[in-house]
Amino acid sequence: MTIFHFALKRSFGNRANLLFLTLFPIACIFLPSGEGWPFLPYGYQYFGIFILFASIRLAAIMLEDRAKGVVKRLAVAPVSHLRYISQNLLAYLCIMVVQCAVVVIGGLLYGQQLYQPAWLMLLYISFSAASLAVALAWISLYRNKEISFLVFMPIVFLVAILGGIMMPVDIFPEGLRRLAVVFPTYWLAKGLDWIAFGESIGPFLLVNGVLWLYAVVFVIMGSARKIE
């Protein structure tokens, strides 16, 4: 698990990263609730956007590895690419899980109305996995960390809007409403709605299943070894 430990240390090694990964989740706890929509407090509704940004920031470390030739050196070391990818992703997922726990437990302690906190935690973890996979696939398209991040930013906002995180999809025209389903953010928004009003567990499990399937698809797509 050397790569795992090293990935954890590197994630917090950078001061900007440290602030980004710790302060933002804490800030989410204290955001107020909306009137009517969203059904959860704003911080919990928008936490999905933060997860997407945190994922690309963490995954960019692997892009840096590729640019610095670490992946090339690993190719000749007795470490498989699968182990490198899986231990890195596991480390990043652990960080995300801790953030999710901080947000959910912090909200409970602060007294936010979270309806079903355990399921909310599960939903955030599922979305974190999907989001990390998307980030992995995204960085596989780029050679430069900054450019990948800059292009990713507007896309995150677009996906967040179209997916129904920033505004309800019901206000969109029919075509966009149907198209929204292809974005992982749609399933997060759907899951958040279920947290507030859901009764039967089936739809919630479907949401989580879809998010994990997204994770699998994007991990497969992003796991190709690219040596520069």
Add this chain to the structure above:
Amino acid sequence: MKALKEPMTFVQGWRFLTIGALLYLWIAHEAKTGSYLLILLLLVLASLRWRFGRLPVWTAFADAAVCLAFVPFSDIGVYGLALPIFEFALKGKWAVSLLFFAGLLVPSLPSSLLFWLYVQAFLFGAFACTALGHQRDYKREADEQRKARQELERIRLELLEANRAVSRQAELMERHRISRQLHDHLGHDLTGASLALQAYEYVSDPAEARELLREVGNRLERSTTRLREAVHNMTPVTPIGADSLAYIARNFRHAGIADIRFRQSGDMQRVAPHMWELLEACLKEALTNIVRHSNASEAEVELQASETIVRLRIGDNGTVHPGDLSGSGIRGLQMRARALGGSLSRGWDNGFTLVCVLPLEQGGGIDETADSRR
């Protein structure tokens, strides 16, 4: 653009395009949340095929199972059967592929659209199967040819090495023969003459002294005659080395080129015998090219041997650029020159020019063992 020439690119493209089509059908006609799982599962399988290349044929049953599991709940499952049809056709299992045409029996769907979807999936799979098969065959053939070329190259290098060893051995044997011949034919007479001259100082009888001097004269005359015969017998009849190049240049004069100048400089004894073969071949090739492709009236051959290299340059005053002359002749000579650690280059800047440079070994054609014996 290179990827567009790969049949596998089209196969991957077809898979993702079909999943896109299923997604469109789902958005446009169905939009049941549950059946979106079907599309995602098919996408997982397509991604696996994209990521890991060729998966075993049984994985197509996974596509079929996923689609069939959703058939009772969603029409997308029936449309999705196009994927296993394609996968089985791609693997050459055409009979199994045709079994999935049973999806046409579902009464609620427009059978013509479904029929043509299945037919194009089957045909595309079958064509891709054939194309990939041909590509595999070509790759195998190319690999075999590459292997054969490497083997030939290895044998050629071994032959060159053997050639070098044989020429060195021949040189040593020739030296041994010459030394034996000198010893047998000249050694006895010269030693006898030397002894007779030493004895002459101690002879007091003038008649005996005259007889001794006459004997010395006879022996020296015989030695001179034998030395002349030995040298005459040892001199090769056919020209070798630089003489051979001059001979070739002379013989090409009457083949269309008015004047061929031959110049040589440096110690040609330093050039090893096996190098002369290559230099001769270069000269013949260059002169043949000049006669066949150039409008030159003059040609010049320069042969220079320095401490470290021997350089042969053939140039003409032609004005016609004959285009690419990299036929098997020049290529073969280039390979031979490279094998000897040298190079062969050509150009058309001021007429046709061909230059062959070969490195000389320390000691050159002279055997080192001769020095070590001294």
